[in-house]
Amino acid sequence: MKNKVVVTGGLGYIGSHTVVALLENGYEPIIIDNLENSSLEVINGIFKITGIKPSLHIIDCKVYIELETVIKNIEGICGIIHFAAYKSVNESIEKSYAYYENNILSLINVIKIADKYAIENIVFSSSCTVYGNPLEQPVTENMPFGEITNPYGKSKMMCEEILKDFYISSAKHKVISLRYFNPIGAHTTGLIGELPNGIPNNLLPYITKVASGKLAKLKVFGNDYNTKDGTCMRDFIHVCDLADAHISALNYANSKENKNYDVFNIGTGIPTSVLELITTFEKVNNIKIDYEFTKRRAGDIESIYAKTDKAAETLSWKSKRNISQSLKDAWNWELKNNKHD
Numbered sequence: 001m002k003n004k005v006v007v008t009g010g011l012g013y014i015g016s017h018t019v020v021a022l023l024e025n026g027y028e029p030i031i032i033d034n035l036e037n038s039s040l041e042v043i044n045g046i047f048k049i050t051g052i053k054p055s056l057h058i059i060d061c062k063v064y065i066e067l068e069t070v071i072k073n074i075e076g077i078c079g080i081i082h083f084a085a086y087k088s089v090n091e092s093i094e095k096s097y098a099y100y101e102n103n104i105l106s107l108i109n110v111i112k113i114a115d116k117y118a119i120e121n122i123v124f125s126s127s128c129t130v131y132g133n134p135l136e137q138p139v140t141e142n143m144p145f146g147e148i149t150n151p152y153g154k155s156k157m158m159c160e161e162i163l164k165d166f167y168i169s170s171a172k173h174k175v176i177s178l179r180y181f182n183p184i185g186a187h188t189t190g191l192i193g194e195l196p197n198g199i200p201n202n203l204l205p206y207i208t209k210v211a212s213g214k215l216a217k218l219k220v221f222g223n224d225y226n227t228k229d230g231t232c233m234r235d236f237i238h239v240c241d242l243a244d245a246h247i248s249a250l251n252y253a254n255s256k257e258n259k260n261y262d263v264f265n266i267g268t269g270i271p272t273s274v275l276e277l278i279t280t281f282e283k284v285n286n287i288k289i290d291y292e293f294t295k296r297r298a299g300d301i302e303s304i305y306a307k308t309d310k311a312a313e314t315l316s317w318k319s320k321r322n323i324s325q326s327l328k329d330a331w332n333w334e335l336k337n338n339k340h341d
């Protein structure tokens with residue numbers, strides 16, 4: 001059986017946890033990364049967890065010839081999981097063309113490679129940002145794309161459209177877009193986790209940096225939303241649960257005879273407020289977070305959480321870890337990785 005899986009962005013936050021899950025499930029990952037938002041040390045973390053050092057190619061997915069040079073020499077590839085992209089909503093507003101260039105061009109090159117070398121399965125990292133500011137909660141996969149106000153979210157929506165068109169024209173590809181909600185946490189060993197460059201954009205790495213004294217204070221953007229405590233609500237999912245969803249998606253794609261395109265929400269289905277996340281972090285890790293409420297941040301939506309029935313029924317996947325576990329793992333990762341700051 002073919003068991004090799006190309007993982008673009010495989011040294012990144014979600015990619016590295018997925019590489020571990022692939023190794024634990026009998027797949028052979030081949031990592032492609034250009035180190036733009038990751039470090040070579042990640043491979044050592046993967047090795048310490050699994051006892052295996054997967055093959056690694058430091059190349060740029062934007063450059064087709066670099067991808068082809070690697071792929072053409074490898075036999076037995078059953079799929080590509082495409083993580084490589086830029087991911088900051090705020091940065092995408094300032095650097096829109098760079099976001100479109102990296103996120104769209106890389107995807108097109110991945111599709112071209114999959115087509116030319118008959119790699120049947122493609123799993124794509126999409127995002128719940130494609131729902132925009134949803135009118136109904138929880139969001140279901142058959143809701144139309146929302147009004148998306150930032151180039152990052154638009155790039156994900158465009159990539160989904162490109163993949164859908166590719167599937168229509170393709171003879172045999174099985175293509176899956178996974179719409180992630182808000183990944184948090186780290187591997188329980190503390191050997192891999194999120195390594196944001198500079199000041200973190202995401203909430204939990206910010207919380208852990210405040211907890212460890214590397215950042216002074218956490219700003220909570222808005223406490224006047226129409227939610228139970230006035231702060232925004234999100235669907236926070238443990239990164240290892242998210243990684244497992246890729247295995248389920250690959251297994252599902254592998255089990256299909258004919259070409260196929262499908263989209264799945266990958267979340268817990270449980271809304272948690274920003275304030276709840278902070279207070280739970282304080283409780284489970286027994287540490288105080290210095291925070292203050294400030295005015296709302298442009299572009300933030302009030303609330304979003306997933307309906308997860310489709311992934312449960314079709315992929316036989318469900319999240320297993322709760323918020324407390326995620327927050328303990330994130331803090332353990334921070335404590336073990338002071339040297340990165």
Ligand SMILES: NC(=O)c1ccc[n+]([C@@H]2O[C@H](COP(=O)([O-])OP(=O)(O)OC[C@H]3O[C@@H](n4cnc5c(N)ncnc54)[C@H](O)[C@@H]3O)[C@@H](O)[C@H]2O)c1
Pocket residue numbers: 008009010011012013014015032033034035036037038059060061062082083084085086087102106125126127128180181182183202
């Ligand atoms: N983290 C989130 O909150 C979140 C939420 C929804 C969707 N996503 C999507 O999931 C995917 C992975 O996110 P992440 O949090 O692991 O991000 P990350 O930045 O940690 O990982 C992305 C990896 O891709 C690499 N990369 C970027 N452009 C590349 C290129 N052109 N060629 C080769 N490598 C390249 C980076 O060096 C990095 O290692 C992204 O597509 C992101 O948009 C992330």
